[in-house]
Amino acid sequence: MVTEAGAFDTELGIVKTGKEADLYLIERAVPGTTGTLLAAKRYRSTHHSDFHRSGSYEEGRVMRNTRDVRAVGRKSAHGRSVAAGHWAASEFAALSLAWRSGVPVPYPVQVSDTEVLMEFIGDGRAAAPRLAQSRLHGGELADAYRQVVEILTAFARAGFAHGDLSPYNLLEHHGRIVVIDLPQIVDVAANPQGMDFMYRDVINVSTWFARRGLDNDPESVFADLVAAMW
Known part of the structure; x- marks a missing residue:
């Protein structure tokens, strides 16, 4: 149900804040049905985002767009936006890999720009x-x-x-x-x-x-x- 084209999302509030991203509670529902709670992790792309340890983690990975690589290196506004989107895509890919490998992770639903949508782990609205x-x-x-x-x-x-x-x-x-x-x-x-x-x-x-x-x-x-x- 969470991936049906007719579903719509309702934001229910913030679950927690972090250095690089904030987690929001989302209810996704198809009209006439009971909704499903999801977690939306949104990476920040503004000047206060902190990707301070990314260098050592990124070794062995390739970012294909050379202009984006230079922008990230300069930590420009565009570079920070690219970094946020890159980390969102990396997290979705990692969740997908972990899920396929049998690691107990939240089910990955979708990624869009700087937001990763995933299964909400909790009871009711409590994480x-x-x-x-x-x-x-x-x-x-x-x-x-x-x-x-x-x-x-x-x-x-x-x-x-x-x-x-x-x-x-x-x-x-x-x-x-x-x-x-x-x-x-x-x-x-x-x-x-x-x-x-x-x-x-x-x-x-x-x-x-x-x-x-x-x-x-x-x-x-x-x-x-x-x-x-x-």
């Missing part, structure tokens, strides 16, 4: 909490940890790393862990720092679980991820 907000400790987190390792493994098998994985971009929805914020997804083979990004993802989540009292072995997990790629 699912981030894993970082969980009050669980020790063994109570064992299942969440297992799911996170499965997520890392699914990325590795597809030849990619999330690139910025942490408890702040993992949602917990009725016991299911869902990954969000994927524009910086890294092709491990094409990016010279690919393995470093993968290792950092492991360390980030491992450290959080350890602080919450769940013992784990990040070096063993990383070794398994490397093995899963071949």
